[in-house]
Amino acid sequence: MRYVSSAPTGGSTTTKSPLASGKWVRLEKTTYVDAAGTTRIWETAKRTTRRSTTTADGVGIIAVLKRTLHKDCMVLVKQFRPPLGCHTLEFPAGLIDDNETAEAAALRELKEETGYKGEVVGITPVTCLDPGLSNCTTYIVTVNINGDDPDNLHPSQKLEFVEVILLPLDEFQKKIDELLQREDVVMDSKVYIYAMGITQAFAKPKELPVLKQ
Amino acid sequence: MRYVSSAPTGGSTTTKSPLASGKWVRLEKTTYVDAAGTTRIWETAKRTTRRSTTTADGVGIIAVLKRTLHKDCMVLVKQFRPPLGCHTLEFPAGLIDDNETAEAAALRELKEETGYKGEVVGITPVTCLDPGLSNCTTYIVTVNINGDDPDNLHPSQKLEFVEVILLPLDEFQKKIDELLQREDVVMDSKVYIYAMGITQAFAKPKELPVLKQ
Numbered sequence: 001m002r003y004v005s006s007a008p009t010g011g012s013t014t015t016k017s018p019l020a021s022g023k024w025v026r027l028e029k030t031t032y033v034d035a036a037g038t039t040r041i042w043e044t045a046k047r048t049t050r051r052s053t054t055t056a057d058g059v060g061i062i063a064v065l066k067r068t069l070h071k072d073c074m075v076l077v078k079q080f081r082p083p084l085g086c087h088t089l090e091f092p093a094g095l096i097d098d099n100e101t102a103e104a105a106a107l108r109e110l111k112e113e114t115g116y117k118g119e120v121v122g123i124t125p126v127t128c129l130d131p132g133l134s135n136c137t138t139y140i141v142t143v144n145i146n147g148d149d150p151d152n153l154h155p156s157q158k159l160e161f162v163e164v165i166l167l168p169l170d171e172f173q174k175k176i177d178e179l180l181q182r183e184d185v186v187m188d189s190k191v192y193i194y195a196m197g198i199t200q201a202f203a204k205p206k207e208l209p210v211l212k213q
Numbered sequence: 214m215r216y217v218s219s220a221p222t223g224g225s226t227t228t229k230s231p232l233a234s235g236k237w238v239r240l241e242k243t244t245y246v247d248a249a250g251t252t253r254i255w256e257t258a259k260r261t262t263r264r265s266t267t268t269a270d271g272v273g274i275i276a277v278l279k280r281t282l283h284k285d286c287m288v289l290v291k292q293f294r295p296p297l298g299c300h301t302l303e304f305p306a307g308l309i310d311d312n313e314t315a316e317a318a319a320l321r322e323l324k325e326e327t328g329y330k331g332e333v334v335g336i337t338p339v340t341c342l343d344p345g346l347s348n349c350t351t352y353i354v355t356v357n358i359n360g361d362d363p364d365n366l367h368p369s370q371k372l373e374f375v376e377v378i379l380l381p382l383d384e385f386q387k388k389i390d391e392l393l394q395r396e397d398v399v400m401d402s403k404v405y406i407y408a409m410g411i412t413q414a415f416a417k418p419k420e421l422p423v424l425k426q
Contacts, residue, residue, distance in 0.1 A: 027232070082255035130347065133347060161249075189273065192338075
């Protein structure tokens with residue numbers, strides 16, 4: 001189940017010299033040796049905020065709101081993002097605090113951004129977000145929210161300027177596309193790809209390959 | 214299906230002043246006005262390479278290899294990524310060239326990185342990759358590869374140092390986890406989340422919510 005190219009894929013980083021450092025982000029010139037032994041330069045963005053106690057910058061939270069007599073809903077957040085100069089629709093997410101576990105960070109960020117009290121049901125290994133540009137990494141934490149819990153009947157979030165958007169899980173892709181039609185927002189790639197994964201699985205669970213002539 | 218916070222989510226960007234500019238990446242101080250009218254500062258990483266003819270920096274490619282008498286396979290690439298200083302497992306991806314459509318960029322990058330000739334079957338709207346850090350955006354292009362096509366029997370990729378890895382679609386999550394156990398690689402969040410979406414859909418297609426007391 002694997003096809004290996006003839007070229008080796010080795011490589012190693014040698015030096016990192018800062019081009020500029022802001023309060024939260026720094027731009028770095030990364031010198032590395034590729035698998036052929038050639039020394040090359042890469043430009044890398046890094047957060048200055050990564051804690052020594054964790055291997056990831058932050059957490060992304062796939063939160064499902066479960067309520068009696070309601071469809072299960074994905075919990076998303078809409079907010080203005082200065083880097084893009086527009087609003088985005090994302091999974092709740094945030095940076096991991098000092099001496100905080102990823103699970104604790106996920107429940108804290110979920111509470112702050114949406115008001116919901118959740119329960120962690122899964123966590124991924126460390127994953128990268130844009131590995132051609134930055135060293136930024138995240139855990140994806142799966143959280144269930146018991147919407148029948150009195151604490152979750154009237155969620156009140158702590159963060160200003162964040163709008164909570166609930167979309168039914170069984171029509172996630174369709175509802176995302178409808179939302180993009182009527183609102184001027186940019187969707188985070190992870191949200192869209194999660195919906196594509198669900199659609200892929202539902203649409204063609206057992207279909208045999210149909211090949212073109 | 215929507216719960217709107219009491220706070221407005223407005224915001225607007227005012228000025229952007231460079232902190233530093235490399236050849237490929239620049240670090241920018243973004244001044245913006247939040248929804249309460251307060252002027253604030255954000256630090257943003259931007260690629261210097263975005264073309265004026267497109268609204269996205271690049272493409273990510275969800276490519277499925279379809280062959281008679283084989284399971285459908287996801288096509289992934291393993292490569293050394295200087296920003297992380299280690300190897301990653303990602304969807305094939307790349308930047309969009311001048312005057313190139315996203316679809317053409319996807320087929321070109323797929324061919325370069327994996328040797329496969331594909332056919333575009335879908336494309337998402339523009340999506341963002343790490344909107345708290347950068348303005349970087351991508352289209353996700355879905356591509357089918359006819360593995361029975363003579364051109365695809367012995368794929369030869371053009372890029373050095375990229376290893377092509379095929380994982381069966383019907384066990385994608387399981388095979389990813391096995392690979393992470395035996396290899397020292399960081400998985401791209403989009404790959405992992407696509408697998409999670411498929412698993413989510415297969416595992417509990419019709420399950421009723423079971424709530425805790």
